[in-house]
Amino acid sequence: MPPPLPPIQGNPFPNQSFVQAPSAPLPAYTQTNPVNTVNMQGPVLQPSGSGIPDNSVPAAPMEAQAGTTGEVSSLTAPLNPSSIKLGEIGGKALTAGWDDGFFIKSEDRQFILRITGQIQADYRDYPIKDDTQDIDNFFLRRARFGLEATMFNYYEFRFLPDFGQGKAVIQDSYLNVHYWDAFQFTAGKFKQPFSYEQLIQDRYVPTMERSLIDQLVPARDIGLMLHGEHLVKDQFDWAVSVSNGEINGDGDTNNQKDVNARLAYRPFASLAEPGAILHGLQVGFAVTTGVEDETLSPDPIKTPSGVRWLTFNSTVRADGVRNRYSPELAYFWRSLGFAAQYYSEDEKVIATALAKQRQDIDIEGGYVLFTWLLTGEERTGYSEQIVPRASFSPTRPICCPGAWELVLRASRLRFDNGIFTPGVGQLADPTKNSSGATELTTGFNWYFNAWVRMQFNYEHAWYDDPVQFSIGIAGLHKDSDALMTRFQIIF
Numbered sequence: 001m002p003p004p005l006p007p008i009q010g011n012p013f014p015n016q017s018f019v020q021a022p023s024a025p026l027p028a029y030t031q032t033n034p035v036n037t038v039n040m041q042g043p044v045l046q047p048s049g050s051g052i053p054d055n056s057v058p059a060a061p062m063e064a065q066a067g068t069t070g071e072v073s074s075l076t077a078p079l080n081p082s083s084i085k086l087g088e089i090g091g092k093a094l095t096a097g098w099d100d101g102f103f104i105k106s107e108d109r110q111f112i113l114r115i116t117g118q119i120q121a122d123y124r125d126y127p128i129k130d131d132t133q134d135i136d137n138f139f140l141r142r143a144r145f146g147l148e149a150t151m152f153n154y155y156e157f158r159f160l161p162d163f164g165q166g167k168a169v170i171q172d173s174y175l176n177v178h179y180w181d182a183f184q185f186t187a188g189k190f191k192q193p194f195s196y197e198q199l200i201q202d203r204y205v206p207t208m209e210r211s212l213i214d215q216l217v218p219a220r221d222i223g224l225m226l227h228g229e230h231l232v233k234d235q236f237d238w239a240v241s242v243s244n245g246e247i248n249g250d251g252d253t254n255n256q257k258d259v260n261a262r263l264a265y266r267p268f269a270s271l272a273e274p275g276a277i278l279h280g281l282q283v284g285f286a287v288t289t290g291v292e293d294e295t296l297s298p299d300p301i302k303t304p305s306g307v308r309w310l311t312f313n314s315t316v317r318a319d320g321v322r323n324r325y326s327p328e329l330a331y332f333w334r335s336l337g338f339a340a341q342y343y344s345e346d347e348k349v350i351a352t353a354l355a356k357q358r359q360d361i362d363i364e365g366g367y368v369l370f371t372w373l374l375t376g377e378e379r380t381g382y383s384e385q386i387v388p389r390a391s392f393s394p395t396r397p398i399c400c401p402g403a404w405e406l407v408l409r410a411s412r413l414r415f416d417n418g419i420f421t422p423g424v425g426q427l428a429d430p431t432k433n434s435s436g437a438t439e440l441t442t443g444f445n446w447y448f449n450a451w452v453r454m455q456f457n458y459e460h461a462w463y464d465d466p467v468q469f470s471i472g473i474a475g476l477h478k479d480s481d482a483l484m485t486r487f488q489i490i491f
Contacts, residue, residue, distance in 0.1 A: 196341055318347060321347075388450070413436065454486065
């Protein structure tokens with residue numbers, strides 16, 4: 001659906017696309033430019049590579065992603081001239097129409113309402129026969145129907161519930177005050193300014209699931225954020241937020257709060273023409289810090305396809321300072337895309353309520369992602385809609401094949417071996433769990449048109465220690481496989 005620091009990756013609301021009056025500056029969450037890394041999926045962090053809501057090329061929804069590489073939000077995109085006049089309010093014409101989604105707007109464009117949607121129907125197959133924990137199944141990964149609007153030209157909001165996987169969850173719900181691109185204010189639930197990969201709009205992520213490190217980053221949380229984009233001739237995006245400190249949380253379990261910050265820099269954005277070999281280079285850095293006092297989360301730790309490889313003892317609690325930081329790199333040139341990110345976390349925990357002594361868990365990981373559009377389309381960021389040169393036609397499949405994309409990603413996540421230390425301080429069972437995992441995902445994306453896509457992913461994971469996949473079955477495994485397919489439609 002339409003949402004800090006990817007290409008333009010600098011908008012904290014990479015999944016969002018806000019339609020604004022012509023006189024208003026483009027929203028910071030525009031994710032059309034892959035070089036902007038400050039955007040977040042929420043108001044400011046889309047990774048243009050940012051982190052705001054998911055947008056679609058024709059008119060990306062408000063789901064902005066922090067750090068999206070320069071994607072243009074739908075609220076900013078020109079409206080389709082094919083519309084109908086509904087009447088007048090206060091002497092101003094009120095029109096409605098379809099522009100990559102249904103919209104209603106006032107003649108002066110100070111009031112714009114857009115309806116967005118996203119459906120992802122998945123199938124997953126786990127070839128290991130004695131794995132009774134991971135079941136082959138069809139399911140709705142995401143089923144979203146959202147509203148995005150601009151009011152009085154400068155006030156933007158996004159409301160995005162998700163009904164996928166048999167649950168009703170509010171993904172985004174926030175207000176963004178946008179008088180200037182360089183300084184904006186967001187309040188509500190939105191993607192926090194951390195992790196280039198997380199800030200990519202959900203509808204545009206090249207792989208079906210994000211990497212191993214993604215389960216540890218803040219993702220969506222409730223709080224306040226100051227952010228800006230397109231600073232110094234479009235070279236910088238920035239964002240700072242205060243949040244509850246819950247990963248994809250809707251509440252809080254303690255009195256402490258987290259502080260999150262992200263900065264994206266595109267050194268050649270103002271020096272090179274679009275299309276120049278260095279124009280699409282972006283670097284960024286994000287950090288979070290806070291004091292935690294709650295049940296350890298996330299738990300269990302899984303592969304992108306959902307295979308569990310580390311489950312902590314039920315008595316383990318977070319109890320103290322948690323620091324996370326992540327440098328990132330993104331680069332786009334013509335049909336090629338590249339992103340890499342390193343992740344490090346230090347968190348204090350206690351094994352049981354009786355074990356008063358705190359322990360440090362050191363975690364590190366990262367990923368490398370490559371994409372190549374075989375049919376010649378070009379992108380400037382991962383939060384950008386792909387519009388095929390020739391949309392697929394079953395009667396002319398040779399000259400109208402749609403767009404084809406190859407995807408390759410490797411990711412790694414490792415926990416300090418101290419989690420298996422024997423005694424009262426042991427955090428996990430070493431006979432059933434692994435302290436680290438590496439996964440390789442290969443994929444093929446077929447874009448029928450700008451709104452319909454099929455994805456095919458094969459994931460192979462290796463574990464540092466043998467893992468028991470099924471309760472009551474003694475077999476241990478050093479690796480696992482998963483085959484995944486998805487049919488997606490967005491607007």
